[in-house]
Amino acid sequence: MASQIPSLVELVSEASSLYKQTFPGETPQIAACAPGRVNLIGEHTDYNQGYVLPMALPLVTVVVGSPSPGDDAIIVTATEHADEPRRVNFSLANKGPTLSPGAPYWANYVKGVIHHYRAQPLPGFKAVVVSSVPLGGGLSSSASLEVAFYTFLQQLRPDDGDKILKAVACQQAEHTHAGVPCGIMDQFVSVLGKEGHALLIDCRSLETIPVPLADPDLVILITNSNVKHSLASRFRDKLDDVIYRRARHVIEENHRTVKAAEFLKRGAYHEFGQLMLESHNSLRDLYEVSCKDLDGLVSAAMEVNGVFGSRMTGGGFGGCTVTLLKAHVIDRTIQHIQERYHGTPTFFVTTPSEGARNLQLS
Known part of the structure; x- marks a missing residue:
């Protein structure tokens, strides 16, 4: 749960x-x-x-x-x-x-x-x-x-x-x-x-565009692998090849992100989810900041009907994945991940919330 x-x-x-x-x-x-x-x-x-x-x-x-x-x-x-x-x-x-x-x-x-x-x-x-x-x-x-x-x-x-x-x-x-x-x-x-x-x-430019994400049939699942990995020994390739692959990820990721915002505005969740998966694969193969734990969580989530997309989020080498899915399959998705993933993940079901604010004390 x-x-x-x-x-x-x-x-x-x-x-x-x-x-x-x-x-x-x-x-x-x-x-x-x-x-x-x-x-x-x-x-x-x-x-x-x-x-x-x-x-x-x-x-x-x-x-x-x-x-x-x-x-x-x-x-x-x-x-x-x-x-x-x-x-x-x-x-x-x-x-x-x-x-x-x-x-x-x-x-x-x-x-x-x-x-x-x-x-x-x-x-x-x-x-x-x-x-x-x-x-x-x-x-x-x-x-x-x-x-x-x-x-x-x-x-x-x-x-x-x-x-x-x-x-x-x-x-x-x-x-x-x-x-x-x-x-x-x-x-x-x-x-x-x-x-x-x-x-x-x-x-x-620090320009910000709000993108609606309030569909009641949609939720965001955050899965914390509760695993941390070291950055050491991950960058052993030739420098010129490393720079090329890192730069390619950044350029393609920028295009994906702008397209993803447009898909989200239109409610095109399948297309948005496909870009999430492409992002994860790029982070794994080009930027090389994923790990088997995150890859396993993404693969398990994508096996559930009603999941649109999943990817690692954050710096990498551990931490969390983020998954876009239909609200009614949340329990099934969590259960499936627990069955397939060999670890002790924790799950948070979330929706977009408000930013910083003052609070009233009673």
């Missing part, structure tokens, strides 16, 4: 309870959230200034907290798999070594967002973070954390509200403090996600 996705109300309640436990006698005053994402098609094209077609997920990161002017900023994460310590304490008055990257690694995302926040100076604050976005699954838990924290900071000290520059600031945070030279897609869709829509993003 598919994993139950915690509701936003449940996550806010969990975060608020932890806040009260961590800071006895205090109650959080402000809250914000931002979603993870799944990319339907357009992989390894965003940092090549190409096209992508992601959607925001109901899996979100929630930040609750309160201003505490004059005090240190105290950040706490409730994420079970975060590296220790899960509580960090640093000063905003001196943006020196305390905001430099270091341990624990998760705090680097927070430090980076504070560093690149576009309305300085910030007051001191206390905050708690909880998330339903799986770590390391290719669903952009990092961008979800960055954007949620930026949205939280906007309530402490409002910036000019420019959403594109907000996404860019969060991308810069990942570059400078997490050491990941990511493209703009993850932060962009976490900020600008729209319920019932995927987003066709031109990563060069």
